[in-house]
Amino acid sequence: MRVVIDTNVTASxxxxxxxxxxxxxxxxxxxxxxxVVSELILAEYERVLKYDRIRVHHRMSDExxxxxxxxxxxxxxxxxxxxxxxxxxxxxxxxxxxxxxVKGGAPYIVSGDQHLRALGHYQGIQILSxxxxxxxMKEHGDAV
Numbered sequence: 001m002r003v004v005i006d007t008n009v010t011a012s013x014x015x016x017x018x019x020x021x022x023x024x025x026x027x028x029x030x031x032x033x034x035x036v037v038s039e040l041i042l043a044e045y046e047r048v049l050k051y052d053r054i055r056v057h058h059r060m061s062d063e064x065x066x067x068x069x070x071x072x073x074x075x076x077x078x079x080x081x082x083x084x085x086x087x088x089x090x091x092x093x094x095x096x097x098x099x100x101x102v103k104g105g106a107p108y109i110v111s112g113d114q115h116l117r118a119l120g121h122y123q124g125i126q127i128l129s130x131x132x133x134x135x136x137m138k139e140h141g142d143a144v
Contacts, residue, residue: 001033004101006111007044009130014049014058020130024110027137035076036104040096042069079104087122091115101125
């Protein structure tokens with residue numbers, strides 16, 4: 001199964017190693033699903049991980065952050081969306097996650113973003129909170 005993970009979930013994973021976002025990434029590391037990313041998403045991950053208010057929690061250097069991004073690029077499925085969507089006019093940058101999911105054939109986006117979560121679904125793609133995604137994985141026997 002392919003999954004796109006929003007930046008807020010990625011940042012939360014590095015802020016709190018015990019929360020639901022960390023559990024989601026733990027499942028990815030156990031190969032319970034495939035992470036789908038695009039260069040735009042990777043750039044956003046990197047930019048947000050470098051924010052001072054985020055860095056104070058994870059304490060990674062720029063080089064360590066670059067390595068995390070490179071790991072996502074190497075271990076994830078890198079797609080190059082060709083379709084521009086406007087499903088979330090309130091926050092157009094959120095459309096990149098939909099574009100990535102559409103291009104990558106991902107049936108799920110894991111997000112805490114209010115605009116994406118309010119959309120709920122798009123072209124058969126479900127948008128779930130980290131906790132809801134974990135419940136789904138347990139119900140389908142994919143979570144350990």
